[in-house]
Amino acid sequence: MSQTTSPRRVTAADIARxxxxxxxxxxxxxxxxxxxxxxxxxxxxxLDEAKRLGYRTNIAARALASGRxxxxxxxxxxxxxxxxxxxxxxxxxxxLDEAGYALITYTPHPTGHARPLWETLQPxxxxxxxxxxxxxAASVRAxxxxxxxxxxxHATVEEWTEDGPGMQIRHLHDLGHRAIAFAGSAxxxxxxxxxxxxxxxxxxxxxxxxDALPADDLELTDASxxxxxxxxxxxxxxxxxxxxxxxxxxxxxxxxxMGLSVPGELSVIGHDDTPLASMLEPTLSTIRVDTAGLGRxxxxxxxxxxxxxxxxxxxxxxxxxxxxRASTAPRDATALR
Amino acid sequence: MSQTTSPRRVTAADIARxxxxxxxxxxxxxxxxxxxxxxxxxxxxxLDEAKRLGYRTNIAARALASGRxxxxxxxxxxxxxxxxxxxxxxxxxxxLDEAGYALITYTPHPTGHARPLWETLQPxxxxxxxxxxxxxAASVRAxxxxxxxxxxxHATVEEWTEDGPGMQIRHLHDLGHRAIAFAGSAxxxxxxxxxxxxxxxxxxxxxxxxDALPADDLELTDASxxxxxxxxxxxxxxxxxxxxxxxxxxxxxxxxxMGLSVPGELSVIGHDDTPLASMLEPTLSTIRVDTAGLGRxxxxxxxxxxxxxxxxxxxxxxxxxxxxRASTAPRDATALR
DNA sequence: TTGAGGGACTAGCGCGCGCAAGTATCGATG
DNA sequence: CATCGATACTTGCGCGCGCTAGTCCCTCAA
Numbered sequence: 001m002s003q004t005t006s007p008r009r010v011t012a013a014d015i016a017r018x019x020x021x022x023x024x025x026x027x028x029x030x031x032x033x034x035x036x037x038x039x040x041x042x043x044x045x046x047l048d049e050a051k052r053l054g055y056r057t058n059i060a061a062r063a064l065a066s067g068r069x070x071x072x073x074x075x076x077x078x079x080x081x082x083x084x085x086x087x088x089x090x091x092x093x094x095x096l097d098e099a100g101y102a103l104i105t106y107t108p109h110p111t112g113h114a115r116p117l118w119e120t121l122q123p124x125x126x127x128x129x130x131x132x133x134x135x136x137a138a139s140v141r142a143x144x145x146x147x148x149x150x151x152x153x154h155a156t157v158e159e160w161t162e163d164g165p166g167m168q169i170r171h172l173h174d175l176g177h178r179a180i181a182f183a184g185s186a187x188x189x190x191x192x193x194x195x196x197x198x199x200x201x202x203x204x205x206x207x208x209x210x211d212a213l214p215a216d217d218l219e220l221t222d223a224s225x226x227x228x229x230x231x232x233x234x235x236x237x238x239x240x241x242x243x244x245x246x247x248x249x250x251x252x253x254x255x256x257x258m259g260l261s262v263p264g265e266l267s268v269i270g271h272d273d274t275p276l277a278s279m280l281e282p283t284l285s286t287i288r289v290d291t292a293g294l295g296r297x298x299x300x301x302x303x304x305x306x307x308x309x310x311x312x313x314x315x316x317x318x319x320x321x322x323x324x325r326a327s328t329a330p331r332d333a334t335a336l337r
Numbered sequence: 338m339s340q341t342t343s344p345r346r347v348t349a350a351d352i353a354r355x356x357x358x359x360x361x362x363x364x365x366x367x368x369x370x371x372x373x374x375x376x377x378x379x380x381x382x383x384l385d386e387a388k389r390l391g392y393r394t395n396i397a398a399r400a401l402a403s404g405r406x407x408x409x410x411x412x413x414x415x416x417x418x419x420x421x422x423x424x425x426x427x428x429x430x431x432x433l434d435e436a437g438y439a440l441i442t443y444t445p446h447p448t449g450h451a452r453p454l455w456e457t458l459q460p461x462x463x464x465x466x467x468x469x470x471x472x473x474a475a476s477v478r479a480x481x482x483x484x485x486x487x488x489x490x491h492a493t494v495e496e497w498t499e500d501g502p503g504m505q506i507r508h509l510h511d512l513g514h515r516a517i518a519f520a521g522s523a524x525x526x527x528x529x530x531x532x533x534x535x536x537x538x539x540x541x542x543x544x545x546x547x548d549a550l551p552a553d554d555l556e557l558t559d560a561s562x563x564x565x566x567x568x569x570x571x572x573x574x575x576x577x578x579x580x581x582x583x584x585x586x587x588x589x590x591x592x593x594x595m596g597l598s599v600p601g602e603l604s605v606i607g608h609d610d611t612p613l614a615s616m617l618e619p620t621l622s623t624i625r626v627d628t629a630g631l632g633r634x635x636x637x638x639x640x641x642x643x644x645x646x647x648x649x650x651x652x653x654x655x656x657x658x659x660x661x662r663a664s665t666a667p668r669d670a671t672a673l674r
Numbered sequence: 675t676t677g678a679g680g681g682a683c684t685a686g687c688g689c690g691c692g693c694a695a696g697t698a699t700c701g702a703t704g
Numbered sequence: 705c706a707t708c709g710a711t712a713c714t715t716g717c718g719c720g721c722g723c724t725a726g727t728c729c730c731t732c733a734a
Contacts (some may be wrong), residue, residue, distance in 0.1 A: 009481055011690055022714045027692065036693095037711055047569070059457055060400035061690035064719050069397065081418040090446055097451035105443055109427055114434035120396055122441065143393070144346050220612040222620075250616040257618060275557040276613065279587040281594055282557075329606065348720055361685045364722065373723095374681055398720035401689050 010055045018033050019049055030057065037139045038139045063122070070095055073123040075291035077130050078189035082274065084289070091295025099303055108136070110189060119143040124199030125306050127298070130192050143225075147305050163286040164320040165197045166204035168269045171285070171322055172206050177239035177267060179250070180210065181232045183251055184243045186224070195244050197271070201241055218247055219307040225254030229266075238266065239332055245270035245277045245286055252280060252327060263329035273323055282326035347390045356386055367394065370655035400459070409433055409639050412461040413444045414467050415526035419611060421628040428632025429639070436640055445473070456480040462643050464635070465527050486643045501543035501624040501657040502534045504577035505606045508543050508622070508659055513668030514604060517547065518569045520588055521580045523554040523561070531580050534608070538578055543624075555584055562591030566603075575603065575668055582607035582614045585621055589664060600666035610660055619663035626657050 012030065016023040021042065028036040029046040049055075063069040074089065077250045081089075092102040101124075106117040118126050118140050127149035137152035166181075172180050182201045184194040198215055205213050214235055216228040229251065232240070242248035248270030252262050260266050262282055270277055273288035300312045349367065351361040358379065365373040366383040386392075400406040411426065418426075430440040438461075443454040455463050455477050463477050464486035474489035502519075509517050519538045521531040535552055542550050551572055553565040566588065569577070579585035585607030589599050597603050599619055607614055610625035635651045 009690095013690075024693080024715080025713060028713090031692075033693075037713085039712065042712080054479075056456060058690050059459060060397045060406065061719090062692075062722090063397035064395070064401050064689090065693080067692095067719075076425070078422065080420050080691085086415070086417065090444065094446060094451050101567070102444075102454060104454075106441075107423065107427065109431060114431050117439060117441075119393055122396065136498055139549065142391070220616055222616065225616070247615050247617075253616045253618040253620075269680040276583055276586050279559065279562070279583075279590040280617070281590045283590075322572050345722095350720075360721085361684060361686090361723080362682085365683090368722075370723075374683085376682065379682080395720050398689090399722075401719090402721040402723085403689090404689075404722095 009058065009310055010053045011058070012055070014053060015046060015049050015055055017054070019045055019146065021046075024291045030055075037046050049326050068124050069122050070101050070167035071121050071123040072101050072103050072306070073118055073126045074103055074105045074120060074298070075118075075126060075128040076105050077193060078107055078110065079193065082272070088298065092299040093295075095296055095299030096302060099299075101302070103299075103302075114138075115142070125149065125302055127302055130196070134190065149301060149305055159214070162196055162200045164289060165201035165241065167287055167320060167322050168271065169201050169204040169208065169210075169213075171269060171324070171328065172239040172241060172267060174209070175238075175239070175267065175328060177324050178210065178331070179235065179237045179239070180205065180213060181227060181228075181235075181237045181240045182213045182215040183240050183247050184215060185247055186217040186219045190243075197243050212243075218244060218250065220249075220250050222254055222257065226258060228256055229258060229260070233260075233266075239328070240266065242268060242270050244272050245274040245284060248284055248286070248327070249276065249280055252282070253282070257317050267328040267331075275324075278325065280327075284322050285325045285328040287320050288323050338549075345446075346395065348395070349392070351381060351390060352386050353392070353393060354651065356382055358383075367392075405461050405668040406459050407438050408458055409438050409440050409643070410455055410458060410463045411440055411442045411635075412463060413442050413467040414529065415444055415447070416524075416530065419609065421609060421611075423624065425632040425635070428629045429635040430632075430634030431491035432633055433639060436636075438639070438643065440636075453477075453480070455482055457504045462486065462639055464639055464642075486638060486642055488503045499533055501539045501608050501626065502538035502578065504543065504624055505608065505660050506538050506541040506547075506550075506655055508574040508606060508661070508665065509578060509604060510547070510577070512604065512665060515547065515668070516572065516574045516576070517542065517550055518565075518572075518574045518577045519550045519552040519580075520565060520577050520584050521552060521554040522584055523556045527580075534580050550578075555587065557583060557587050559587075559591055559594065562587045563595060566595060567598070568593055570597075570603075577603065577605050579605060579607050581609050582611040582621060582623055584603070585623070585664070586617055589617060589619070589621070598666050604665040604668075606665050615662065617664075622662045622665040623660050625660050 012021050012026045016026045021027075025042065026046050027033070029043050030050065031040055052199065054062050059070070074092070077109055089103070089105060096103045104121065104123070106119070108116055116139060122143070123145060125147040126145050131150065132152055141152070142192060169180060182198050184198055194217065198213075202213055205211075214232055214237060218224045218228055240248075242250055242251060251268050255262050255266050255268070262268060268284070270284045270286035273286045277284040277286045295305070297312065304311050305308075349363045350360050354365045355592075356363075362375065362379065363383050364370070366380050367387065396407070411429070411515075413582055426442060433440045436534070441454070441458065445453055453476060460482060462484040463482050468487065469489055474485060477485055478489070493495070506517060519535050521535055531554065539550055551569055551574060552623070553568070555561045555565055577585075578590055579588060585605050588605050592599050592603050592605070594627040599605060605621070607621045607623035609624045614623045634649070640646075641648050
């Protein structure tokens with residue numbers, strides 16, 4: 001009878017036994033332990049045997065013994081993940097994998113009833129794409145995670161991805177608009193990001209000498225969009241910068257249903273350059289976030305943190321760019337109508 | 338000087354020591370080990386002390402000792418994750434968490450250069466939302482994962498989520514349309530899902546006695562949508578069932594730009610009930626999927642597999658529902674124009 | 675009084691690995 | 705020839721936990 005039990009995993013001890021050497025030697029070879037001298041002959045014998053037997057290190061045991069899990073936990077905001085973002089993450093994951101780390105993504109549940117993953121996984125590093133929500137960083141730290149990005153102690157300028165709103169405002173300003181509104185999203189899950197973008201927009205408006213931006217957080221319903229539009233129209237608003245393309249799309253739809261022409265009577269600009277942005281009628285002006293390389297940057301950031309190196313700086317090509325389409329037009333043209 | 342080293346994690350031994358009892362007893366209480374009788378007094382003392390000290394079980398040690406990682410790995414296809422799908426996953430994650438399992442999502446990289454996560458994490462279960470790609474299931478099994486969903490040995494009917502396309506076709510048929518096209522997506526990453534949905538649509542058409550559906554896979558560009566529309570119009574098509582809301586939105590946009598009225602001359606129905614679907618002009622008829630319910634179902638499926646129970650059957654309320662909006666109208670109305 | 679039968683625990687091994695400390699061998703050096 | 709320092713290993717502890725195989729009482733029947 002051949003064994004019917006599931007074949008036990010191959011351990012380092014198996015390799016040692018089969019080669020007639022000690023387990024420690026095998027360990028030293030497999031880990032390239034610094035400060036250990038291993039003859040080239042033994043090294044290759046171990047490596048060959050490991051491959052032959054199909055050895056995989058048991059991460060649980062390694063984590064237990066070393067105290068490091070070699071897991072990097074990436075905390076994602078609760079917003080939808082488009083292809084761009086996913087490719088980034090993939091890229092980061094690949095780069096980290098090469099360095100022997102596993103990248104795991106996680107979105108904390110807002111109700112927070114479940115044990116957050118950083119407690120269960122005991123990652124070496126937890127990094128977030130957005131600033132930490134109140135208490136979140138504390139929770140991570142309480143779980144015994146030594147390294148956290150962004151560092152909750154040293155508030156850094158983490159708005160590298162957020163020059164988009166500024167570009168929106170400047171674009172509308174360039175077109176002659178002076179009464180510009182900012183349309184956020186009422187979805188509580190993206191509240192942080194909305195706040196970040198609104199603040200960036202306000203700063204831009206401020207430096208252009210514009211009045212404070214009328215702002216509202218919309219739900220993705222016709223009623224909500226209409227209400228906001230009515231208010232803003234009454235205030236003389238001629239252009240709206242939207243938090244993202246979805247909100248922009250909602251505004252355009254509602255405006256059309258209200259009999260407002262876009263961009264004739266109202267300019268609308270979105271953010272993110274969703275695939276759909278180019279497909280709406282009218283096509284949507286928006287901000288494209290050049291995500292290429294952002295993934296590798298994240299990986300870089302993670303590795304430097306884990307290994308205690310200084311953090312890399314942001315590559316300049318990660319900047320956002322303006323995509324001009326049909327939903328924005330000069331204010332003068334509006335006046336002519 | 339207070340200690341500057343990071344405070345060691347609290348272990349079960351700490352609890353035992355602080356209570357003057359044995360570590361085993363603590364373990365029995367914490368795990369509710371069956372077959373062990375523990376007095377109520379001791380039980381509460383342990384539990385209280387655990388809470389007081391802030392004890393968290395070390396998963397690495399537990400995994401090492403028990404041989405089970407209590408990790409469920411959910412393999413995601415490479416398509417974008419909208420709110421619906423994410424909520425679905427979140428729901429599943431929550432349910433699993435309650436049962437003591439951590440749900441980790443993972444998208445294998447197509448180039449496959451990185452070590453797949455199922456090798457590193459040693460999950461108790463790996464489940465996929467789509468059928469396994471060739472070799473993938475073998476790779477999972479080779480990593481020593483005992484339980485895999487869907488079971489690669491027994492090909493099952495896994496099209497539980499795909500009555501949506503049938504509803505699209507029946508809806509259009511009910512409205513009097515007889516020349517219906519199916520619009521897929523040319524994105525290779527969602528090819529599997531597109532095929533699944535198209536097949537479901539074709540089956541529905543077939544059972545209604547309709548001719549074979551003209552079908553095309555669109556890119557989300559105006560040119561692509563226009564080309565498909567021209568071809569279909571030449572074939573007398575009066576209605577289109579789209580693979581998802583994005584494609585539907587693209588078609589509507591292109592149709593309007595071509596001077597076709599929607600739904601006057603062309604009915605379009607989407608799939609998934611994206612938030613944006615209700616915001617486009619015209620608002621999009623679509624198929625709503627009960628994602629939260631689906632998430633719970635997934636969790637159920639996972640738990641039953643891990644614990645060796647028989648798999649649950651699909652709950653009836655997980656069915657898709659039709660959302661009628663303004664982008665579909667009776668064929669007769671079309672004829673009147 | 676003895677012994678059986680639990681209830682309520684404890685002692686301690688083993689999971690697979692990292693790593694500190696030790697040992698054997700050998701050529702070089704004074 | 706003794707000593708020293710490399711080189712190339714081996715011995716063995718400890719990481720925190722699950723769990724088997726006990727031990728020690730206390731009660732109750734014979």
